[in-house]
Amino acid sequence: MKQLNKLIITKWNGMVLTMVQSEGSAVSLNLEPGEERSILGNIYIGKVKNIVKNIGAAFVEIGDGCMGYLNLADGFIHHASAGGADGKLRVGDEIVVQVERDAVKTKAPVLTGNLNFTGRYIVLTAGKRQLGFSSKLSDMEWKKQIKPILEAEKEEDFGIIVRTNAPEASFDAILEELRSLKALYRKVMGDAVHRTCLSLLYQTPPAYLADIRDSLHGSLESVVTDEPDIYEAIKVYLETFQPEDLKKLTFYDDALLPLFKLFKVEKAMDEALGKRVWLKSGGYLVIEPTEALCVIDVNTGKYSGKKNLHDTIMKINTEAAVQIARQLRLRNLSGIIIIDFIDMETEEDRQELLTVLSRALSKDPVKTSVVEITKLNLVEVTRKKIRRPFHEQAALIKGKAES
Numbered sequence: 001m002k003q004l005n006k007l008i009i010t011k012w013n014g015m016v017l018t019m020v021q022s023e024g025s026a027v028s029l030n031l032e033p034g035e036e037r038s039i040l041g042n043i044y045i046g047k048v049k050n051i052v053k054n055i056g057a058a059f060v061e062i063g064d065g066c067m068g069y070l071n072l073a074d075g076f077i078h079h080a081s082a083g084g085a086d087g088k089l090r091v092g093d094e095i096v097v098q099v100e101r102d103a104v105k106t107k108a109p110v111l112t113g114n115l116n117f118t119g120r121y122i123v124l125t126a127g128k129r130q131l132g133f134s135s136k137l138s139d140m141e142w143k144k145q146i147k148p149i150l151e152a153e154k155e156e157d158f159g160i161i162v163r164t165n166a167p168e169a170s171f172d173a174i175l176e177e178l179r180s181l182k183a184l185y186r187k188v189m190g191d192a193v194h195r196t197c198l199s200l201l202y203q204t205p206p207a208y209l210a211d212i213r214d215s216l217h218g219s220l221e222s223v224v225t226d227e228p229d230i231y232e233a234i235k236v237y238l239e240t241f242q243p244e245d246l247k248k249l250t251f252y253d254d255a256l257l258p259l260f261k262l263f264k265v266e267k268a269m270d271e272a273l274g275k276r277v278w279l280k281s282g283g284y285l286v287i288e289p290t291e292a293l294c295v296i297d298v299n300t301g302k303y304s305g306k307k308n309l310h311d312t313i314m315k316i317n318t319e320a321a322v323q324i325a326r327q328l329r330l331r332n333l334s335g336i337i338i339i340d341f342i343d344m345e346t347e348e349d350r351q352e353l354l355t356v357l358s359r360a361l362s363k364d365p366v367k368t369s370v371v372e373i374t375k376l377n378l379v380e381v382t383r384k385k386i387r388r389p390f391h392e393q394a395a396l397i398k399g400k401a402e403s
Contacts, residue, residue, distance in 0.1 A: 004221035008263050009208045009230050015393075016230065018208045019265055026268035028329050031393040032207045039066070039099045040387060041204030043115060043188055045080045046070075046097045047197050048089060058089055060097055060111055063198040068111035070097060076113035076127035080192040094197045096189070102388045106291070110385075115188070117181045117202075120213050120241065121166040121174045122150075124181040126189075129159040136164045146171065153178055158185060168217035207387070209237050212245070214365060220245055226252045226259040272331050272390050279323060283316040287327060289389060293336040296324055300342065314349060317341045318356050325360035328368065334385040338378050354379070 006021040012031070020028035032038050039062075046060035049067065058070045077089055078096040089095070101110035114127025131150055133143055143162075149171055150160055166174055188201045195201065204210065208230065212223065223245070225231050231251045238246040252259045260266060271277070277285040278301070286297040298320040300312070324339060344350050354370055357379070361368040364383070371380040388396075 005215065005219050006221050006263075007208070007211060007215070007223045008259065008265065009223070009225040009227065009234075010259050010265065011227055012260075012265075012269075016206065016208060016227075017265065018211055019263065019268060020211065021263060025326070026264075026271070026330060027326060028211075028332070029268060029272050029390050030207050030211075030332070030387060031390070037203070037206060038102060038387070039109065040102050041099060041116075041118075042200060043096065043098045043202040045094055045192055045195055045197050045199045045201060046111065048091050048093045048095065051089060051091060059108070060095065061198065062097065062099070062109075062111070063200065066109070068097065068099065068109045069107070070111040070113070074113050074127075076115075078113055078115070078126070078189070078192070080195075080197070096192050096201065101385050104291075104385070104388060104392065115185070117184055118210075118213070119163075119177040119181050121163055121169050121177050122181065123161040123163060124178065124185055125159045125161060126157065126185060127159075128161075129156065131160050131162075133162045134164045134166075137162065137167065139167060142167050146174070149175065150178065153182075155182075158182070165217045205237070206233070209234065212237065212242065216365075220248055223249045224252050224259065224263075225250075268330070269394070273394060277323060277327060279316065279319050281316050281319050283320060285320060285323060285327070287331070287333075289331075289333055289391060293338060294333045296327075296337065296339045298339070298341045310345070310349075313342045313344060314353075317344065317353050321353060321357040322360045325357065325364065325368075328361075328381075328383055329364050329366070331390045332387055333389055334366070334383040337381040337383060339381060340378055343377055350377075357381075 004022070008019045008021060010017055015031045015033055018030045019026050044062040046062045046068065048058050049061050050059040056072045058072060060068050060070050062068050072089065080094040080096050095113065096115065097111040097113055098115050099109050100112040103109045112127070114125060117124040131147065131154060137143060146162065146166070150162070153175060154160055160178065191201055212220070212234065223234060225234065231249070234249055235246070238249060275287060277287065279285070282301050284299050284301040286299065288295045298317060300316055320341065328337065341353065344353065350373055354373070358370050361370065361381070366384050366386060368381065368383040371382055373379055
């Protein structure tokens with residue numbers, strides 16, 4: 001049975017705040033500038049400013065002095081102007097790039113030449129040119145049926161990734177979306193030939209619309225906002241792309257009980273920015289994000305159960321594993337995560353805990369994987385970096401307010 005999610009969108013300190021709530025608890029928070037939208041996913045004509053061969057990277061300006069990092073191993077370079085005859089990248093070249101990851105602290109945004117155009121059912125990719133399927137799609141018979149249909153539409157200069165929602169749609173709806181994305185791709189590449197350097201060729205929709213688009217089919221219980229302009233933008237989007245969900249959209253207008261209070265948004269933000277998280281058992285987590293990685297420590301705390309030590313440790317570690325999966329998504333922590341669970345004596349207990357953790361992490365829409373238990377009995381997890389962590393988003397607003 002799918003978990004039903006409520007999507008709450010409001011404004012906080014001039015920023016658009018999106019909260020996903022499941023079973024009464026916040027599971028995701030995101031802040032986005034109201035006027036200056038995030039550049040994540042945008043496509044630009046960038047200018048190569050520097051090539052650093054010893055790290056295999058180029059630094060590319062994408063506008064207003066913003067410099068991005070392009071891994072030369074990326075392998076997909078689309079020249080907006082005539083490139084060198086040998087195909088090598090040079091300083092001064094104008095190339096088409098997409099922002100793959102937001103800037104994080106001192107690190108510049110990560111750019112790619114592998115352009116992606118995301119729909120509800122498929123992703124058109126101009127770099128990886130094969131036909132692939134989401135790892136969460138397990139229906140082999142359905143994949144066997146859709147594969148020749150998509151291969152007939154695929155062309156040599158792009159690939160197709162079939163998303164988890166696709167089996168819920170008709171083949172005609174999937175093809176219609178593919179043709180729409182193909183037309184968008186052709187337009188972007190055609191515009192690149194005529195537009196000036198540092199031009200914005202394509203801007204992704206606001207984060208709250210992307211959250212609606214990326215929600216699993218049938219998992220959206222309601223979409224609630226108290227902002228008229230956001231309500232109208234969502235209404236237009238749903239009418240165009242997801243008419244079946246239009247009835248779930250609500251404009252909230254109650255002066256006596258603001259939306260912020262009704263859904264306890266402030267409490268969720270305090271939790272997402274706090275260092276310590278208490279568990280129902282009395283144990284607690286200490287969450288310490290750093291620039292290089294995030295460290296999570298599990299402690300017994302106030303637990304005073306009457307069970308033996310072995311059962312006590314398993315109870316707290318199991319509860320901690322489920323809560324850690326929630327906290328990673330709530331805080332949008334990514335990269336390398338090191339978890340120091342309470343030490344367990346047997347290999348059987350450790351494997352059981354990893355199973356619980358893996359199952360909890362599998363619910364995260366962002367790719368998250370358990371890597372291993374190290375020799376020091378630390379659990380290593382990786383979570384794909386996409387948006388800024390929530391604590392950085394909040395700190396950025398605070399810094400702007402004080403400046």
